Amino acid sequence: MPLITIVCHGLEDDLRVDGRGCEDYRHMEIETDVVSNTDGSAKVTLGHTAVLVGIKADIGKPRPMVPNEGYLEFFVDCSANATPEFEGRGGEELGTELSNTLYKVFNNKHSVDLKGLCISAGEHCWVLYVDVLLLQCDGNLYDAISVAIKAALFNTKIPRVHISADEEGGKEIELSDDPYDCMRLNVENVPCIVTLCKVGHRHVVDATLQEKACSVASLIISVTHKGTVTCTRKVGGGSLDPESIFEMTKAGKRVGKALHAPLMKLLQQEESLGKTRQKVGFLG
Amino acid sequence: MGNVVQRQTRGALRFEVCGNMAGLELLSDQGYRLDGRKASELRKVQARMGVFAQADGSAYLEQGNTKALAVVYGPHEVRGLRSRIRHDRAVINCQYSMATFSTAERKRRPHGDRKSTEMSLHLKQTFEAAVMTQLYPRSQIDIYVKILQSDGGNYSVCVNAATLAVIDAGIPMRDYVCACTVGFVDETPLTDLCHAEESGGVSSLALALLPRGGQIALLQMDARLHQDHLESLIEAAMTACKGVSKVLDEVVRQHLQEVSVLSGE
Numbered sequence: 445m446p447l448i449t450i451v452c453h454g455l456e457d458d459l460r461v462d463g464r465g466c467e468d469y470r471h472m473e474i475e476t477d478v479v480s481n482t483d484g485s486a487k488v489t490l491g492h493t494a495v496l497v498g499i500k501a502d503i504g505k506p507r508p509m510v511p512n513e514g515y516l517e518f519f520v521d522c523s524a525n526a527t528p529e530f531e532g533r534g535g536e537e538l539g540t541e542l543s544n545t546l547y548k549v550f551n552n553k554h555s556v557d558l559k560g561l562c563i564s565a566g567e568h569c570w571v572l573y574v575d576v577l578l579l580q581c582d583g584n585l586y587d588a589i590s591v592a593i594k595a596a597l598f599n600t601k602i603p604r605v606h607i608s609a610d611e612e613g614g615k616e617i618e619l620s621d622d623p624y625d626c627m628r629l630n631v632e633n634v635p636c637i638v639t640l641c642k643v644g645h646r647h648v649v650d651a652t653l654q655e656k657a658c659s660v661a662s663l664i665i666s667v668t669h670k671g672t673v674t675c676t677r678k679v680g681g682g683s684l685d686p687e688s689i690f691e692m693t694k695a696g697k698r699v700g701k702a703l704h705a706p707l708m709k710l711l712q713q714e715e716s717l718g719k720t721r722q723k724v725g726f727l728g
Numbered sequence: 729m730g731n732v733v734q735r736q737t738r739g740a741l742r743f744e745v746c747g748n749m750a751g752l753e754l755l756s757d758q759g760y761r762l763d764g765r766k767a768s769e770l771r772k773v774q775a776r777m778g779v780f781a782q783a784d785g786s787a788y789l790e791q792g793n794t795k796a797l798a799v800v801y802g803p804h805e806v807r808g809l810r811s812r813i814r815h816d817r818a819v820i821n822c823q824y825s826m827a828t829f830s831t832a833e834r835k836r837r838p839h840g841d842r843k844s845t846e847m848s849l850h851l852k853q854t855f856e857a858a859v860m861t862q863l864y865p866r867s868q869i870d871i872y873v874k875i876l877q878s879d880g881g882n883y884s885v886c887v888n889a890a891t892l893a894v895i896d897a898g899i900p901m902r903d904y905v906c907a908c909t910v911g912f913v914d915e916t917p918l919t920d921l922c923h924a925e926e927s928g929g930v931s932s933l934a935l936a937l938l939p940r941g942g943q944i945a946l947l948q949m950d951a952r953l954h955q956d957h958l959e960s961l962i963e964a965a966m967t968a969c970k971g972v973s974k975v976l977d978e979v980v981r982q983h984l985q986e987v988s989v990l991s992g993e
Binding site for chain 1: 780872
């Protein structure tokens with residue numbers, strides 16, 4: 445029997461190939477502060493998909509349209525580690541597609557407090573360079589990347605700055621000497637992305653590469669902790685009818701809302717361990 | 729031991745983060761380096777094999793603050809240019825890239841610049857000397873190395889990580905390939921340089937060694953050094969590489985033990 449038949453028949457009984465239900469995630473592991481050169485970092489493993497996010501904060505000039513806000517810059521590196529097809533410039537297309545979606549979802553004042561990133565209006569602001577490194581691909585990249593970005597933003601420590609006037613009347617910026625004197629970001633409103641794939645007549649959350657190959661199209665929804673949908677996008681070559689989209693959106697809201705509370709709890713637990721936490725990284 | 733001055737460049741403005749001091753002492757009078765090591769001491773090496781299940785072979789290696797991830801795919805059919813097929817041996821294809829957040833200053837492009845291309849060629853040359861390519865004619869072996877955090881000795885850490893990854897993939901090699909970067913300061917060779925030492929104007933030499941036979945796979949130096957010192961520098965590098973090979977051997981044996989326990993042998 446072809447794989448697609450096996451997968452679709454299983455889904456009628458809410459059973460997937462690896463035994464999960466249609467709305468269950470695979471085993472997820474999250475760890476923050478794995479790279480010390482960065483201001484914030486997180487590593488997320490979702491089944492066989494592995495993603496590493498590093499955030500560096502730099503001082504730059506605010507964008508002309510919004511002089512009293514900082515901003516985020518995204519770069520997704522689909523490394524050859526994931527698959528040999530990404531060697532050289534092979535991963536650029538996927539990387540650009542992913543980073544464009546990330547800009548839409550995260551780089552707005554509703555998700556992140558951009559006003560808090562401003563130092564002096566029109567002249568200096570904090571720019572957060574969010575670098576996503578794809579280490580292993582087994583489907584559901586958007587979900588893993590969004591969880592990693594939320595965890596990394598939670599972990600980000602931005603140094604406090606003092607502005608003083610120098611001799612010529614210009615502004616001089618001093619970073620605080622104390623490495624522990626830093627500003628943290630409020631990640632309450634940062635959304636998480638949920639990808640729903642339409643396979644046969646049912647939709648599945650957290651599809652593996654195998655299930656993705658059997659699906660016609662997918663819907664990407666970004667959901668906040670209150671259950672508000674901030675961004676929707678349909679990807680894939682097939683077409684979906686409106687009922688499917690409404691149904692998938694409802695399911696996505698439910699799943700996405702349920703994702704935030706355990707994630708924040710885990711992040712706060714990790715944070716409370718402080719220095720006593722044993723950093724595992726890739727050695728575990 | 730003196731304090732280290734760190735000047736961070738944020739945007740176009742410069743700051744002094746730590747206080748000021750007299751000069752950068754790479755080797756103090758008591759024989760201690762910037763990070764407290766002695767001249768011939770290596771940094772702490774921690775490694776793990778089989779990090780990723782999807783790749784044929786993978787390994788993660790940390791040497792001090794430098795962290796590298798190596799992944800091996802192959803041997804498989806030659807992709808891309810058919811002209812690359814060799815009828816009597818496998819083709820080795822390497823790519824060296826750095827994560828954009830690996831260096832203190834953010835790197836714009838992970839790979840494709842001259843330095844990365846040069847490193848990729850060096851890695852290819854190193855592994856062609858060690859891997860028994862004549863066992864796999866008409867095929868290709870891909871070795872991809874990613875630096876997650878860069879604190880000096882990038883080439884050496886890559887080679888050590890890639891050795892473990894090739895072993896994890898089950899590809900036969902003549903011997904372990906171990907590499908080390910050494911520098912020469914005050915008539916003393918310093919082994920396993922960190923970033924502060926490398927950028928402090930030390931004449932550094934990178935050496936890749938096959939320890940059992942004492943064969944050198946790659947030797948590279950692009951600084952000025954008096955001829956008389958060369959031999960002692962190479963000697964120091966070879967001793968350091970043999971030290972690294974002991975650590976790698978230990979890691980491989982432990983991994984094998986873990987895997988055989990899991991599969992019930």
